[in-house]
Amino acid sequence: MTYDIYLVGVGGQGVLTLGDLIVRAAINKGIAVNFFPTKGMAQRGGFVKAELRLGRTPVGPHIQEKGAQLVIAMECSEALKGVRYAQPGGDFLLYGHVWEPTAVMLGETAYPSLESVLEAIRGSNAQLIYVDPKELPKIDGGYVATNIFVLGAVFGNTRLGEVLNADKMAEVVQARWPRRAEHNVAAFDAGLRVRGTP
Amino acid sequence: MTTRILTGNGALARGALRAGVKVVTGYPGTPSTGVLSALLDMDLFERHVEWSINEKVALEIAAGAAWAGKKAMCTMKMSGLNVAYDSLISLAYSGVNGALVVYVADDPGVSAGMAEQDSRGFAIMADLPMFEASSVQQAYQLAQVAFELSKKVGGIVFLRLVASVANAVAAIEVEESLPPEPRGPILERNIAKYTKAGSAICMAQHRNAISRLEQAAQIIDEMKINRLELSSNTGGLGIVTVGVVDAYLEEAYEIGSRYGFSRDDVSLLHVVTTSPFPTSSVRTLLGHCGTILVLEELEPYMEKGIYLEAQRTGYTGQIVGKINGPLSRVGEYDVTHVLRGIDAALGLGIPEKRLEKSTAAEKLAAKRPITVCAGCPHRGTYMAINQAVQNLKLNKDEVMVTGDIGCTILGMNPPFGTVWSEVSMGASVSLAQGYVYGEVTTPVIATIGDSTFFHAGIPGLLNAIQHQTPLTLIIMDNGWTSMTGMQVNPGTDKTFQRPGERRIDLAQVIPGLGVDQFFIIDPYDLKGATSIIEECLTLPGVKVVLSRRECAIQAMRRGKRAGRVRVIPDKCVLCKQCIIVTGCPALSIGESSVSIDPALCNGCSLCCAVCPTGALTKEEV
Numbered sequence: 001m002t003y004d005i006y007l008v009g010v011g012g013q014g015v016l017t018l019g020d021l022i023v024r025a026a027i028n029k030g031i032a033v034n035f036f037p038t039k040g041m042a043q044r045g046g047f048v049k050a051e052l053r054l055g056r057t058p059v060g061p062h063i064q065e066k067g068a069q070l071v072i073a074m075e076c077s078e079a080l081k082g083v084r085y086a087q088p089g090g091d092f093l094l095y096g097h098v099w100e101p102t103a104v105m106l107g108e109t110a111y112p113s114l115e116s117v118l119e120a121i122r123g124s125n126a127q128l129i130y131v132d133p134k135e136l137p138k139i140d141g142g143y144v145a146t147n148i149f150v151l152g153a154v155f156g157n158t159r160l161g162e163v164l165n166a167d168k169m170a171e172v173v174q175a176r177w178p179r180r181a182e183h184n185v186a187a188f189d190a191g192l193r194v195r196g197t198p
Numbered sequence: 199m200t201t202r203i204l205t206g207n208g209a210l211a212r213g214a215l216r217a218g219v220k221v222v223t224g225y226p227g228t229p230s231t232g233v234l235s236a237l238l239d240m241d242l243f244e245r246h247v248e249w250s251i252n253e254k255v256a257l258e259i260a261a262g263a264a265w266a267g268k269k270a271m272c273t274m275k276m277s278g279l280n281v282a283y284d285s286l287i288s289l290a291y292s293g294v295n296g297a298l299v300v301y302v303a304d305d306p307g308v309s310a311g312m313a314e315q316d317s318r319g320f321a322i323m324a325d326l327p328m329f330e331a332s333s334v335q336q337a338y339q340l341a342q343v344a345f346e347l348s349k350k351v352g353g354i355v356f357l358r359l360v361a362s363v364a365n366a367v368a369a370i371e372v373e374e375s376l377p378p379e380p381r382g383p384i385l386e387r388n389i390a391k392y393t394k395a396g397s398a399i400c401m402a403q404h405r406n407a408i409s410r411l412e413q414a415a416q417i418i419d420e421m422k423i424n425r426l427e428l429s430s431n432t433g434g435l436g437i438v439t440v441g442v443v444d445a446y447l448e449e450a451y452e453i454g455s456r457y458g459f460s461r462d463d464v465s466l467l468h469v470v471t472t473s474p475f476p477t478s479s480v481r482t483l484l485g486h487c488g489t490i491l492v493l494e495e496l497e498p499y500m501e502k503g504i505y506l507e508a509q510r511t512g513y514t515g516q517i518v519g520k521i522n523g524p525l526s527r528v529g530e531y532d533v534t535h536v537l538r539g540i541d542a543a544l545g546l547g548i549p550e551k552r553l554e555k556s557t558a559a560e561k562l563a564a565k566r567p568i569t570v571c572a573g574c575p576h577r578g579t580y581m582a583i584n585q586a587v588q589n590l591k592l593n594k595d596e597v598m599v600t601g602d603i604g605c606t607i608l609g610m611n612p613p614f615g616t617v618w619s620e621v622s623m624g625a626s627v628s629l630a631q632g633y634v635y636g637e638v639t640t641p642v643i644a645t646i647g648d649s650t651f652f653h654a655g656i657p658g659l660l661n662a663i664q665h666q667t668p669l670t671l672i673i674m675d676n677g678w679t680s681m682t683g684m685q686v687n688p689g690t691d692k693t694f695q696r697p698g699e700r701r702i703d704l705a706q707v708i709p710g711l712g713v714d715q716f717f718i719i720d721p722y723d724l725k726g727a728t729s730i731i732e733e734c735l736t737l738p739g740v741k742v743v744l745s746r747r748e749c750a751i752q753a754m755r756r757g758k759r760a761g762r763v764r765v766i767p768d769k770c771v772l773c774k775q776c777i778i779v780t781g782c783p784a785l786s787i788g789e790s791s792v793s794i795d796p797a798l799c800n801g802c803s804l805c806c807a808v809c810p811t812g813a814l815t816k817e818e819v
Binding site (some may be wrong): 008010019020023024027032033034035036037038045046056058059060061062064067077078080081084094100101102103104105106109110111116117120123124 | 571
């Protein structure tokens with residue numbers, strides 16, 4: 001079994017942590033893992049991607065084009081940078097958060113419409129799963145951790161759930177931050193229950 | 199044996215500990231930083247680990263320890279090797295007593311900015327062995343082999359990783375660390391070995407360096423570190439891979455099989471040491487194969503060596519690689535490059551579309567130029583420079599502001615457009631002097647960060663003082679080596695210096711150098727900072743401005759904020775001036791007013807300073 005996951009988003013969204021959690025779940029299951037995160041230079045607000053390859057030895061760090069069985073995108077515009085890696089017939093989960101760069105706010109440059117992003121994803125012939133950011137729940141008056149919610153949505157909506165077990169994934173989330181375990185598991189469960197749209 | 203989740207850098211650090219390393223020095227630089235930071239995070243007994251002031255100093259410290267008979271390691275990114283190289287060549291001639299391993303990380307594809315420097319060339323030039331790992335696990339193993347070889351031959355050994363191995367994460371098997379050998383120091387007085395006193399000594403040392411490399415080649419051959427796998431039939435394809443490229447072969451074979459590729463007659467030489475050149479393995483491969491394909495990122499060092507052996511052995515087959523065309527010297531390789539090579543070598547006729555990148559979708563993505571973080575003190579400095587230039591009725595396009603390495607270079611990007619150039623550590627200060635002698639009549643400004651100034655900026659400033667070159671140097675002192683992930687430098691607050699170490703205060707150092715004018719500004723105080731920079735631009739001589747405020751990311755991590763900025767919606771007219779001038783990521787446009795992300799805002803209040811209607815206000819915390 002080999003399974004490649006391409007992750008994209010913006011620095012500060014927790015994309016790399018999301019990938020790291022999957023890494024731990026896979027290692028717990030005895031699956032060979034190679035995880036290659038690429039941060040930009042900015043602490044926050046820059047493009048972030050990561051390539052997660054399961055079940056390969058030896059393993060090249062980079063996923064080939066049209067090679068990822070799963071693309072996870074946490075930001076609308078950055079999702080476009082994952083499109084060429086999506087495998088036809090694979091899964092492409094887009095959490096449609098919009099993080100506008102300053103130049104867009106000032107009207108100096110365009111931000112792609114949601115429809116054009118969805119169209120590009122559909123064009124890859126991967127199965128689109130769109131999760132509306134409005135689905136992000138609140139607990140105790142505050143929003144839950146977005147990346148944990150998205151991780152839950154990935155397990156509830158894509159075939160990663162056939163490779164790794166959702167309950168075991170929840171255990172990893174719990175163990176990672178013991179003091180926020182309850183809160184994070186609630187975020188994960190909310191994601192599991194959410195139904196993405198094609 | 200225990201299983202650990204490690205990066206390539208983390209694995210290399212563990213390998214060095216297993217080898218019993220005593221002294222580790224380095225200077226931060228992506229993608230090499232993770233080795234030394236991993237060691238500093240551990241509670242290490244009887245070992246010395248430090249971030250040194252620059253790579254040259256770091257290497258000399260490690261060499262001194264190795265000359266004293268200890269096992270030492272020095273870490274740096276490719277640009278750092280250029281800084282250290284003066285000493286490295288000299289040390290390569292002398293050799294070492296204990297062991298000295300130099301780790302350098304290269305970055306094909308430039309994921310972290312600078313150059314596609316292939317540091318294998320430096321190993322070749324210095325007659326030094328260089329090991330290159332193709333996986334996280336191999337980084338762990340080769341670190342140990344490198345120490346062993348260094349000790350055996352009495353010379354420096356290089357370790358090289360590329361970014362995609364250095365920063366990749368995998369679960370690997372590691373053994374317990376071993377303590378450094380308890381042996382006391384060696385003090386060897388030997389002019390012929392430790393000095394360069396005269397041509398006879400230097401040429402003898404050169405001869406010794408060459409013979410150490412020959413000895414290393416023999417040991418490496420015996421250890422079968424470069425892996426040769428010959429097919430049962432002769433006359434087939436021989437593939438030579440260097441480093442990480444090897445890890446893509448299986449995938450390429452699988453895809454190639456759809457186009458009629460068969461691995462049956464394929465032989466393989468996986469190269470771990472481009473230096474020393476694996477001559478006998480290459481000759482065996484040439485004797486066995488009808489065509490040779492060389493797969494190596496960046497420079498064709500292996501490929502050129504293979505041409506040489508082909509000439510010497512009378513090989514008549516084809517050698518496919520960069521020199522005859524199909525592969526590039528630019529960028530990082532993945533499975534597509536391997537396929538392209540196999541296709542060119544065997545004429546499989548893989549459609550060009552399969553080998554090209556399809557970038558149509560990502561061209562639609564919004565541009566996201568990197569900028570400084572919310573609350574970054576550098577923002578205030580760029581704004582003050584721009585404002586000072588404007589106040590003096592100078593045209594911004596006529597005021598040269600040289601830039602330097604690190605976060606301070608982000609002033610080149612919008613909305614600031616302040617900084618013009620980026621060359622190397624410390625170059626801003628000397629470049630500025632060149633502009634003065636290039637007859638620029640407007641004020642010349644140089645900008646540099648604190649760590650960069652310590653690293654290589656001080657000689658440039660001393661030069662300006664001696665020659666009385668009129669310029670304004672602005673040192674943006676945020677107290678940390680920030681861009682590489684917050685390392686402690688000599689100027690970092692004493693709270694964060696290690697026990698028994700001392701902080702060096704730039705505010706005391708610079709006046710002692712003899713500058714004509716020295717000022718300290720707070721970059722959060724836009725008005726005050728602007729007026730001082732403005733004054734400097736009209737004064738003669740060498741002016742230094744120390745723009746001082748702690749990195750906001752570090753301050754916020756300790757819950758320290760400058761204040762809290764609030765929007766008074768009734769007063770906001772949505773002129774966007776705050777966003778246009780500051781470009782702060784905490785600001786966005788709401789429905790009827792700008793809004794502030796309270797989680798990001800540090801309360802620097804630079805936005806308040808530019809709001810024309812008083813709609814932004816700072817509250818103390």
